[in-house]
Structures are given as structure tokens and as C-alpha cells.
Amino acid sequence: SYVLTQPPSVSVAPGQTARITCGGNNVGSTSVHWYQQKPGQAPVLVIYYDSDRPSGIPERFSGSKSGSTATLTISRVEAGDEADYYCQVWDSVSDHSKWVFGGGTKLTVL
Amino acid sequence: QVQMVQSGAEVKKPGASVKVSCKVSGYTLNELSMHWVRQAPGKGLEWMGGFDPEDGKKIDAQRFQGRVTMTEDTSTDTAYMELSSLRSDDTAVYYCATSIVGAPRYYGMDVWGQGTTVTVSS
Numbered sequence: 001s002y003v004l005t006q007p008p009s010v011s012v013a014p015g016q017t018a019r020i021t022c023g024g025n026n027v028g029s030t031s032v033h034w035y036q037q038k039p040g041q042a043p044v045l046v047i048y049y050d051s052d053r054p055s056g057i058p059e060r061f062s063g064s065k066s067g068s069t070a071t072l073t074i075s076r077v078e079a080g081d082e083a084d085y086y087c088q089v090w091d092s093v094s095d096h097s098k099w100v101f102g103g104g105t106k107l108t109v110l
Numbered sequence: 111q112v113q114m115v116q117s118g119a120e121v122k123k124p125g126a127s128v129k130v131s132c133k134v135s136g137y138t139l140n141e142l143s144m145h146w147v148r149q150a151p152g153k154g155l156e157w158m159g160g161f162d163p164e165d166g167k168k169i170d171a172q173r174f175q176g177r178v179t180m181t182e183d184t185s186t187d188t189a190y191m192e193l194s195s196l197r198s199d200d201t202a203v204y205y206c207a208t209s210i211v212g213a214p215r216y217y218g219m220d221v222w223g224q225g226t227t228v229t230v231s232s
Binding site: 035088 | 145147154155156157160162165169171172205207211214215216217218219220222223224225
């Protein structure tokens with residue numbers, strides 16, 4: 001089955017830049033979306049279509065993709081950015097089309 | 111402004127079924143492609159199924175095929191997800207999610223319900 005691989009955790013000091021990666025065979029040929037989820041809350045879409053930001057999401061959040069790896073970059077990290085982050089793609093290559101989520105990355109702000 | 115309000119927490123016994131509702135306001139269900147995602151305690155997000163407007167049909171995640179039924183009542187703009195033959199590992203928070211921008215395949219899911227906790231325990 002299709003798998004998206006994320007690092008379990010990323011730690012960064014306030015004001016620094018956090019980069020969270022998402023790797024998978026199909027990443028290069030499909031749109032990648034990113035979600036932020038804080039404890040006890042529903043996920044929030046922070047990046048869609050690889051690099052676009054929904055209305056209301058700070059410019060500090062950006063997305064990029066190279067080959068089979070997508071990256072969520074959070075610049076000038078703030079304490080309020082501490083959360084779990086998930087990447088998501090639509091897998092239409094496998095026999096059974098489906099949404100796939102990465103395993104999630106816990107961002108810790110030191 | 112779209113809102114999706116889900117039904118309240120449920121406690122079920124193994125083998126039973128649960129039906130979670132998701133009422134939409136600000137849009138009509140006909141305008142949306144509804145999906146269902148769940149999250150077991152301490153675990154990641156897991157897509158269960160939903161409507162794909164590109165293919166024009168509902169698609170279930172293979173691991174739930176035969177156990178999940180997604181329906182919609184357009185007269186009340188309420189979507190439903192019913193999961194049958196419940197097991198203890200179905201204990202999770204269940205979310206409805208959609209996109210108001212366009213096809214979720216390209217725009218992700220920018221609107222989520224608040225989640226419904228389903229506990230399966232004997």
C-alpha cells in the first residue's frame with residue numbers, strides 16, 4: 001500500500017526555521033496538502049496544492065516539492081506553532097484510489 | 111461562512127454499529143464533496159472514505175469496505191457515516207471534512223467538523 005513518510009519529530013527554537021518533510025513515490029506527480037493539528041482540535045489546512053496558502057494562514061508557512069519529497073517550511077517559528085503536522089496526497093496510481101496521510105510530525109518549539 | 115457540526119460522543123459495545131452525523135450550514139451538501147477521517151487515541155489521521163467529484167462516485171478506504179456506509183440527506187444538509195461490526199480498535203475521534211474551494215483532490219480539506227468521539231468497549 002502507498003506510504004507517506006514523515007519524521008516523527010522536529011524541534012526548533014523560537015524565531016528559527018522548521019522544515020518538515022514528506023516522502024513518497026507518488027509525491028512528485030500529485031498535489032500535496034499539509035495540516036496542522038493542535039491537541040484536542042480538528043486539523044487545519046495550512047498548505048494546499050503543494051505550496052498555496054489558504055486564506056488566514058500566515059506567510060510564515062510555505063510548501064515546496066522536489067522529486068519524491070515535499071517540505072513544509074515554517075519561518076520565524078512561534079510557540080503557537082507547536083503542533084502535529086500531517087501531509088496528505090491523493091493516490092490515484094494504486095489499484096484503489098484513495099487519500100493517504102503521512103504518519104505525522106510533532107513540532108516542538110524549544 | 112461554512113460550518114459543520116457533528117453529533118455527540120457515543121459509547122458502543124463490540125459488534126454494534128454507530129452512526130455519526132455532520133450537519134452543514136452556510137453551504138448545501140450538493141455543493142460539497144464530503145469525506146470522513148478518523149484518529150485513534152495518540153495516533154495519526156486515517157481517511158475512511160468520501161465522494162470524489164473527479165470520478166463522480168463515493169470511494170471507501172479498502173480496509174473499511176463492507177463496514178462503512180456514507181449517506182447524505184440533502185433536505186437537511188446532513189451527512190452520515192455508519193460503521194458496523196465495531197471493534198475496540200475502532201475507538202477514535204471521527205471527523206467529517208470537505209473543501210469549499212474546489213475538488214479536495216487539488217485543494218485539500220479546508221473545513222472540518224469538530225469531531226465525534228466513539229468509544230467501543232464491552
